[in-house]
Amino acid sequence: MSSPCTQSKGEEEKKSDSVQIDPGAGYKYGVLVSEDTPVNRNDAHSIQLKIDFSGEKENDKNHVSTLEKVSQNESYAELPVQSKSALKRKMKKDLWELRKKEKRIQEREKRKKRKLDPTHRLNTVTRKQLKNATMANSNCKVTIAIALSFDNYMDERSLAKCVKQISRCYSINRRATDPVQFHVTSLDGASLKEMSKNSGYENWDVNLHEKHFTEIFSKEKIVYLTSESDNVIENLKDDYVYIIGGLVDHNSHKGLCHKLAEEKGLSHGRLPISENIDMKTRKVLTIDHVFNVMVNICNGQSWKEALLEILPARKGAQEKPVDDNTITNGDRIADKFAVADEDAAADEDAEADEDAEADEDAVADEAASADEDAAADEDAVC
Ligand SMILES: C[S@@+](CC[C@H](N)C(=O)[O-])C[C@H]1O[C@@H](n2cnc3c(N)ncnc32)[C@H](O)[C@@H]1O
Numbered sequence: 001m002s003s004p005c006t007q008s009k010g011e012e013e014k015k016s017d018s019v020q021i022d023p024g025a026g027y028k029y030g031v032l033v034s035e036d037t038p039v040n041r042n043d044a045h046s047i048q049l050k051i052d053f054s055g056e057k058e059n060d061k062n063h064v065s066t067l068e069k070v071s072q073n074e075s076y077a078e079l080p081v082q083s084k085s086a087l088k089r090k091m092k093k094d095l096w097e098l099r100k101k102e103k104r105i106q107e108r109e110k111r112k113k114r115k116l117d118p119t120h121r122l123n124t125v126t127r128k129q130l131k132n133a134t135m136a137n138s139n140c141k142v143t144i145a146i147a148l149s150f151d152n153y154m155d156e157r158s159l160a161k162c163v164k165q166i167s168r169c170y171s172i173n174r175r176a177t178d179p180v181q182f183h184v185t186s187l188d189g190a191s192l193k194e195m196s197k198n199s200g201y202e203n204w205d206v207n208l209h210e211k212h213f214t215e216i217f218s219k220e221k222i223v224y225l226t227s228e229s230d231n232v233i234e235n236l237k238d239d240y241v242y243i244i245g246g247l248v249d250h251n252s253h254k255g256l257c258h259k260l261a262e263e264k265g266l267s268h269g270r271l272p273i274s275e276n277i278d279m280k281t282r283k284v285l286t287i288d289h290v291f292n293v294m295v296n297i298c299n300g301q302s303w304k305e306a307l308l309e310i311l312p313a314r315k316g317a318q319e320k321p322v323d324d325n326t327i328t329n330g331d332r333i334a335d336k337f338a339v340a341d342e343d344a345a346a347d348e349d350a351e352a353d354e355d356a357e358a359d360e361d362a363v364a365d366e367a368a369s370a371d372e373d374a375a376a377d378e379d380a381v382c
Contacts, residue, residue, distance in 0.1 A: 096157065130174060133174065133175075133176065133177060133178075133179060134179065134205050135173075135179050135180075135181050135182065135205055135206075135207075138176075138178045138179045138180070138181070139178045140176075140178040140179065140180050140181070140238075140298040140299070141181060141238040141239065142180050142181065142236045142237070142238055142240065142242070142294070142298050143180065143181040143182075143183060143217070143240065143241040143242065144180045144181070144182055144183070144241075144242050144244065144291060144294055144295075145182075145183035145184070145185050145213050145216075145217070145241055145242070145243050145244070146166055146169065146183070146184050146185070146243075146244045146246045146287060146291070147185050147186060147212075147213050147243050147244070147245055147246055148162075148184065148185065148186040148187055148188075148191040148246040149185075149186035149191075149212060149246070150162075150245065150246055150247040150249075150256075151189055151190045151191055153247060153249055153253055153256070154247065154248060154249065158248040158249065158250075159190055159191065159194050159248075160194055161248045162191075162194075162246055162247065162248040162287065163191065163194040163195050163197070163198070165248065165286060165287040165288040166184060166195070166246065166287065166288075167198055167201075168288040169182065169287065169288050169291040169292075170182070170204050170205075170206055172288065172291060172292050172295055173205075173206075173291075173295060174205065176295050176298070176299050177299055178298060178299055179205070179295070180294065180295055180298050181207070182205075182206045182207065183206070183207040183208075183209060183213075183216070183241075184206060184207070184208050184209065184246075185209045185211060185212060185213040185216060186209070186210070186211070186212050186213070186246075187208050187209060187210060188210045191246070192210075213241070213243055214264065214266075217241045219265075219266065221239060221240050221241050222240075222241050222243060222266050222267065223240055223241070223242050223243065223266075223267045223268065223269050224243045224245075224257060224258075224260070224261035224266050224267070224268040224269075225242055225243060225244050225245070225257075225268070225269060225270070225271070225290060226245070226255075226257040226258040226261060226268050226269075226270060227258075227270050227271075227282075227283050227284045227285070228254075228255045228257075228258035228270070229258060229261075229268040229269050229270040230270075231267070231268060231269040231270065232269065232270060232272045232275060233269040233270065233271060233272060234272065236294060236297055236298060242294065243266075244287055244290050244291060245257035245260075245287075246287060247287075248286075248287070251282070251284050270283075271283075271285070271290065271293060271303075271307075272303050273307060275303070276302075276303045276304040276307055276320060277304060277307045277308060277311075277317050277318060277319060277320050278316075278317070278318045278319070278320050279311070279316055279317045279318070280316035281316055285311070289310050289311065292306075292310045293306045293307060293310050296309065296310065304319070304320070
């Protein structure tokens with residue numbers, strides 16, 4: 001059978017049961033967009049899916065080749081098409097799987113190259129340092145817990161991103177001179193299954209719990225972190241437990257963690273972002289960015305230093321003019337725009353995708369390093 005991309009018009013007409021994939025237009029950041037033509041389920045199973053290669057960057061050849069592999073997959077032509085969205089879902093899933101495999105190969109090659117680089121050893125933490133910098137040896141007694149239990153609010157891909165962010169948190173903590181007391185709670189069901197993909201995670205220097213955090217920590221010591229809180233965190237206290245919601249939702253469940261904290265009668269607080277830096281986008285950070293900022297605070301940085309170091313440039317984080325700690329009209333206007341930004345779901349998704357693209361390499365590297373850490377931990381246990 002010929003590829004669906006190369007079928008002639010005559011063949012197309014004869015094959016009313018087949019799916020036509022036309023590498024024309026409409027692809028952006030891993031999302032396949034189909035034409036808005038409604039499918040007449042009674043007499044036509046033919047769907048035109050359009051994929052745009054034109055927007056791809058010159059250096060993104062692998063990405064394009066992945067797309068070609070997916071779009072030229074002959075099996076699509078044989079699919080008994082139920083609906084246009086079912087086909088789109090299948091193509092997206094296949095595309096995601098193929099990209100994942102390619103990424104893994106690229107990461108492995110990158111790691112191999114890095115090991116051969118003579119400067120590599122200078123930039124990495126030694127095994128000895130890793131063995132010594134444990135939570136038990138740390139001078140920092142601040143507890144940070146990532147609370148899972150949002151499995152029902154995340155699809156497979158978001159849950160995978162969530163667990164990837166947790167593995168990055170682990171990596172950040174292992175590299176800190178004084179690691180925080182790190183816990184992951186409600187690790188069961190789909191979250192546990194996803195976490196189990198990190199081989200050796202059971203050996204990580206992290207307290208893993210199946211239970212909900214309210215069953216582990218005393219209520220009076222809990223501070224739920226949420227960007228919607230009116231309470232600004234100024235200092236991190238040793239005997240307190242700071243909860244980060246284990247949720248990757250591109251803010252589609254805006255205010256969820258704040259609502260949960262209120263419902264459970266828990267204290268809550270937000271990071272002092274507008275008090276320390278100017279930021280032109282919304283102030284909802286990713287799990288690993290929140291964690292990283294807090295680890296850096298525990299290791300002696302000021303809020304300003306930590307926020308400027310951790311927040312990606314695309315967030316537009318800038319130093320605030322000296323002595324400007326009051327909320328200005330400019331801040332209010334910026335906040336207003338940020339809220340409008342939050343409400344624009346489409347913009348948010350695009351931003352989240354950019355986020356993922358921009359951070360993907362860094363996260364992958366860190367996750368890989370986390371595995372190396374686990375190996376170091378294993379050594380320590382032996
Ligand atoms: C991606 S956010 C989840 C956003 C979600 N829509 C919500 O309303 O909670 C993941 C977690 O990071 C923490 N977080 C994000 N930005 C924060 C901020 N500016 N201050 C305090 N915590 C923040 C919160 O604990 C939040 O649950």
